[in-house]
Amino acid sequence: MKILLLGATGGTGAEVLAQAVSAGHDVTVIARHPERIAHPESSSLRIVPGDVLEAGDWKNAAAEHDTVLSCLGSTDRKRPTTVYSEGTLNVLAAMGTSPSRRLLCLSSAGLDISPDTPVLQRIVTRLVVQRMYRHGYADMRRMEASLRTQELEWTIIRAPMLTDKPPTGNYRTAVDAGLTDARTIARADLARYMLSAIDDRSTWKATVEISSGP
Template identity: 30%
Template sequence: MRVTVFGASGAIGRLVVQQLLDDGHEVTALVRTPAKLALTHTRLTVVSGQLSDRDAVDKALSGADAVISALGPSLERSTTGTQVTDGTRTVVQAMEKQQITRFIGLATPSIADPLDKPHWKHKVLPVMAGLMFPNALDEMKGMTAAVTDSGLDYTIARITKPTDKPATGHIRSGFLGHDKVGSAMTRADIAAFLISQLTDTRYRRAMPAVSN
């Protein structure tokens, strides 16, 4: 499968790219600074550019069967603006123009899915995030809405506490109040879950919470 990855130079994005290549996929990565990706492969195409560069986004999406986005907002309190939200809108618009429908991305349980039941995370996480990372929370809401308000065939994995521990291979997924989903999850397992959604149809147009 030909997969375009956004956020490829981040901690989760690099793992997504590497696992896709290990699985035999053709990968295109849009990165602002190619040296940060630190990966080379015969099946990896690196496009240099920013999310605000529509031509670069179009180029990165050319010929893609699906998109995996490891984009996320900065947690620096000094960060302002809506760069990630605007960039996600650009990606969605380019996907629609090129008739690419499958989008797989990330969010947090601060944002509820309609299939959730009432849960403490709906109350506690938005308050904590609003106090500690107000711009990041606004960005997360904006980038999620850019996808869910579109006609794309999306799956957005909601993660709470990513860690750098080794992959466990044990992944829980589901909806708050229904399924036993915890908080901590290794970044390697997050990457594996995102890739699994290329062929898994359980969570089409849904936002499952995931954990180890």
């Protein structure tokens, strides 16, 4: 499969890259700082310099793909960002207008608080997490709202706190539903799920919540 990968310099993106190449996929990475990518040596990997918020030759590479995995993110908590919303839509525009385009993108479980969430976790999420990441969360909401109006096969994956623990292969998901006690997930498990969900039609035009297993 030909995969276009965004956000490969981040922890989850690096896991997706390693696992995708190991699985034999042809992967094209768009990155502002290609030198920061720790990548395996592979003839099936192409790295294209570019910023998805700006015009550039990266659009030619994007036009060659129908499947994109987005691990885009911002580490700047002090200022507003548009990397989730505008960055994602810019890539989709460069890919063309085919309704068969496939997009899986990362969002956050912290955007909404399930009524089943334990009281202490609910308080921490509302008073600490949502305030700390308010700029990123605001842009994730814009991204999610925009994707729901697009003619393509999208999947929004809402993940809880990410860890660098070894993969377990044990995780839970809920499609268009809240997930009880969603606390953490290893980046390696999240990456594995993203790749496995590409052909999962039950996740098309759906929001998936994910967390580590019980």
